[in-house]
Amino acid sequence: MKIHYVNYDKDTGEIIFTGSGAAIHLDSVKNNEYGYLEVEGDHRLHYVDLETKELRDKIPFDLTVNEMTISGIPVGTNARVGDDFYIVDDGILEITSDIPETIRITLKHVNYLKEGLSIEST
DSSP, rough: EEEEEEOOOOTEEEEEEEEEGGGGGGGHHSSSSSSSOOOOTTTTTTTETTTTTTEEEEEEOOOOEEEEEOOOOTTTEEEEETOOOOOOOOSSOOOOOOOOOEEEEEETTTTEEEEEEEEEEE
């Protein structure tokens, strides 16, 4: 019998690995540094709720963009702005630029769907 499973980060619930296999061959994925849950999941769409040990759907960010400021970002979100990386600690990302350009931003948080957006600086 084929069993689907996810391995997840025990501190965040982020899905690290997904797979499937025969029950007799799963000991190595059950007994490692990651959490183990027998469920079919996708790291892009799901995370593991650490309290209930259940798979949950990631939700979209609820952002407000006002010129060069993005607000409504959950604390702990990883933000990539161009080639720079930040961790949002106050819910707001303020972008600065000395030249007119298109600035690409990627937001990633374990409980939210990955978000990509662009801001035009003037």
